[in-house]
Amino acid sequence: MQLLLVVVGAIGITALASRKGLQPALVVVVIAAAVSFIPGLPRFELAPELILTVVLPPLLYSAALDFSFVSLARNLRAILFLGVGMVLVSAAVTGLVAAWAVPGLALVPALLLGAVVAPPDAVAALAVGRKLGLPKRLMAILTGESLVNDAAALTLFTLAVAAATGKDTLFGNPFLLFGYGVLAGVLIGLALALVVHGIRSRLRDSGLETALGLIVPFAAYLLAEEVHASGVLAVVAAGITLGHNDARASFATRLQGRQVWHSLDVLLEAFVFAYMGLQCKFVFAGLAATGISWPAFVLGATAVLGTVLLVRPAWVFLTYGRGLLRGRLTVGLPRGRRRLVRERLPWQYMAVISWTGMRGVVTMAAAAGVPATVPGRDLIQALAFVVAVGTLLIQGPTLPPLIRWLRLEAPEEQRRAELGAAKAREVTRAAAKQALSTPPEGADPEAFARLRERFTTALAASKESDETRMSPAERGLLLTVRQQLLAAQRTALVRARKAGELPDDIVRGELERLDLEEAAAQAAR
Known part of the structure; x- marks a missing residue:
């Protein structure tokens, strides 16, 4: 007591x-x-x-x-x-x-x-x-x-x-x-x-x-x-x-x-x-x-x-x-x-x-x-x-x-952090584009093509894809594709860290951002 x-x-x-x-x-x-x-x-x-x-x-x-x-x-x-x-x-x-x-x-x-x-x-x-x-x-x-x-x-x-x-x-x-x-x-x-x-x-x-x-x-x-x-x-x-x-x-x-x-x-x-x-x-x-x-x-x-x-x-x-x-x-x-x-x-x-x-x-x-x-x-x-x-x-x-x-x-530290963040965004965008080249198993080809176009446009503009005009089927496919993209991005970040291309603190921050993004996607399911 x-x-x-x-x-x-x-x-x-x-x-x-x-x-x-x-x-x-x-x-x-x-x-x-x-x-x-x-x-x-x-x-x-x-x-x-x-x-x-x-x-x-x-x-x-x-x-x-x-x-x-x-x-x-x-x-x-x-x-x-x-x-x-x-x-x-x-x-x-x-x-x-x-x-x-x-x-x-x-x-x-x-x-x-x-x-x-x-x-x-x-x-x-x-x-x-x-x-x-x-x-x-x-x-x-x-x-x-x-x-x-x-x-x-x-x-x-x-x-x-x-x-x-x-x-x-x-x-x-x-x-x-x-x-x-x-x-x-x-x-x-x-x-x-x-x-x-x-x-x-x-x-x-x-x-x-x-x-x-x-x-x-x-x-x-x-x-x-x-x-x-x-x-x-x-x-x-x-x-x-x-x-x-x-x-x-x-x-x-x-x-x-x-x-x-x-x-x-x-x-x-x-x-x-x-x-x-x-x-x-x-x-x-x-x-x-x-x-x-x-x-x-x-x-x-x-x-x-x-x-x-x-x-x-x-x-x-x-x-x-x-x-x-x-x-x-x-x-x-x-x-x-x-x-x-x-x-x-x-x-x-x-x-x-x-x-x-x-x-x-x-x-x-x-x-x-x-x-x-x-x-x-x-x-x-x-x-x-x-x-x-x-x-x-x-x-x-x-x-x-x-x-x-x-x-x-610490201007040099700030400069390295900015370079690291830019490199991390480059790595994640490349990984997402690569993941979008392969549709999930059993996905409707036409729906996946439309979704890939949305994601490609969003990645080019560095923003989230618009989900307001999606059908329920497209939303389900969206969650599957997003999980596939997030997994590919995580793998790419860890690979870049192992190769010495990204500092550890930048990778940890990016992984936390991806985790929050996936949690939000799961909550909206």
Whole structure:
């Protein structure tokens, strides 16, 4: 019952904040924190394993479905420097500062705190970016980082817990542990995705296909964690693979899946921020039992929060200044003239990336998962809460003004998008004309000839065919022919993407347009 109330309340506040033009994450956290101080209110707390198993996988999977191999390869250098390098640097620097600034916190527990607060949660940043229309290249880097950094942070957290408690990990060598986790996690995700794709292609039922898709992130995460591999990377690998093969599913499955995952994202994001806020009173109540003075804690927490806020911009611009943050750019759309070049990302991109370090679900779950035997556990949890909420309240409101002030423009990206859209229209028109050369089986030749003339005229004018003066028989034939055309257009788009003639995002947009067109045709039947 308590969980239901939290979810309903979080959704209601999110809806109200969105209508008022406010950032839902900030409003939900602030109101939830205030609610936590209501006298007699019991603590709402979930096991950290439940948060990591139930909340994190679907959020990662949903983002991975819309990500592509091409975006990953093009921005791999920047993604790894942020998703792995940034996590390691942030954990080390924050841990050292915490050991120096926070009374009663030894070095090993301080480094554990660094691992807890290392991974940024890109949920809020990506939501702001989508709302303000950030360039696709920048969104791809932020999304890729969010898909990778959790794996690095959780591996680092495992090593830090082992060091603090004296327990052994699967491998004593941290590099071997990380390598095994990455390789095994990715292989498990790929294998599961191939199995699910094979099953889904035989179901022929959009409801069952969507239900199967809902199981994938949880299955991937649990299977990988069972063999001590990275559950995060298993989910990401499965999501990217199935998203890439999504064109082979039915149009109803794609449309249904988009709505289901969007709704689930809204639900889980609202719950995460509400859960963060509801811990406020109880985290600080546990802190009082440690005996640390409030002035000392405030000074130490300020130092830790300041370090977290500053180390990311320092790392981003240090690596940018040394030319390490570069991307691979495909120049020229015609197949014979395409080439890959190294492209230096604009400094404005780096400014936005450096300020998108809000912490969230992984930080809160890892803090709750610190074993009771670790010295200073209550202090670690309180500091992690300050960092998570502090970054959200400081960076969240200031990120939109920063983006507007920078006036991010991507004329070359816009030009490539226009060229890609024109090429996509050319591909679909050619596929439709080719499909119109063969009448459906059993169709009346004269009726098909009249219909083909209508479609040919409409394709030449880039508009829909006129259906107002059609007989019932012609309307039935129209639906059959339209389905034939749409299938041919989808096949041509996927073939063009595979040949490298069209970028993945253009193909996904065109497939969505075709799906909506087929759904409208089915509804008018």
